[in-house]
Amino acid sequence: MSAWLFDLGNTRLKCAPLREDGAPGEAVALPHRREDAAAALAQVLPARFEVAYLASVADPALRLAVLEALGARCRRIAIARTQARFGALRVAYAQPRRLGVDRFLALLAAHARGGAALVCGVGTALTVDLLDGDGLHRGGRIAPSPATMREALHARAPQLPDTGGAYREFAADTDDALASGCEGAALALIERSRAAATELLGRAPPLLLHGGGAAALAAHLPDAIEIPGLVLDGLARWAAVERAAGG
Incomplete structure (x- = not known):
């Protein structure tokens, strides 16, 4: 087939x-x-x-x-649709349908790797989800991705370019300052989430990055594991169960 x-x-x-x-x-x-x-x-x-x-x-x-x-x-x-439970994976949302199916499938793929994980998707949105070692989704966050932040600033202030620049800790021109500020905001959210996850679980979970904007952030997160196709990996696992059920 x-x-x-x-x-x-x-x-x-x-x-x-x-x-x-x-x-x-x-x-x-x-x-x-x-x-x-x-x-x-x-x-x-x-x-x-x-x-x-x-x-x-x-x-x-x-x-x-x-x-x-x-x-x-x-x-x-x-x-594919988000389910409250899929094997040992259990979603934190009281209304599972409100959890984006991309986040659900990324969690499914992360769970298949074994152990806890902090799963970060970088696309139009920046999503952060915590999965513990028992397959329980502890919840997450949603924020604009760096690219979306740039686009929003450009829409309100057209003189600010929506692309370009390079990350600098303290930038000396506007293009670099924009890149540094928007990427820095995303990095700060990830690091805060990782600190909170470490406190909650008692140890730091692996950080999994996926999505089209993951590579730019991975450059500043040397211990992150970049898996561009994490959602497709989860979808393949969902498809296997769907086929086994006779779908």
Whole structure:
């Protein structure tokens, strides 16, 4: 059975074939807009395949465009949703559906690695979630990512560029100051979360970074483990259970 995995975020659509061993194959990241979703997918997908496994946090109109494009190519589409419990993984939210499915799948993949973890996603948002060694999600945080901070500043003050600059502890020009301030804010949130996690668990959990903006922060977090495809890893594990259940 040929199957593909799709992680539809607010900025990019990541897709990968599902290998015979149940793991994601090589992932491709596509920029997306509602009007050209089909054309973007046509660049990487076969003309026909059996099943698509989709995780989406995008707006409904974009999700519908992607679903229509996939429906023209595959026999079945399975949409992943956050669950209160998935094996030993237990979600902290009283209303699990309010936890983004990308965060849920990243936690699922982190739990499969074994032990506790502080899971940080860096995309449109910066998300931080704590998972203990028993599979209990202790909750998390959501903030703007550095890229979103830059875009918001530029929208309010167009003279401030939305890209460019390099991280400096004390910058001597505006571009570097913007990069340093926005990345520094994200780093401070991660470090504060890690300190609180260490106090709560009694030891520092491994820090897992994923998402399109992870690399820039990883450069300042030398002990972080960067796993760009963590959500796709979790989606592959969700798909394995879905298939076993007869889906």
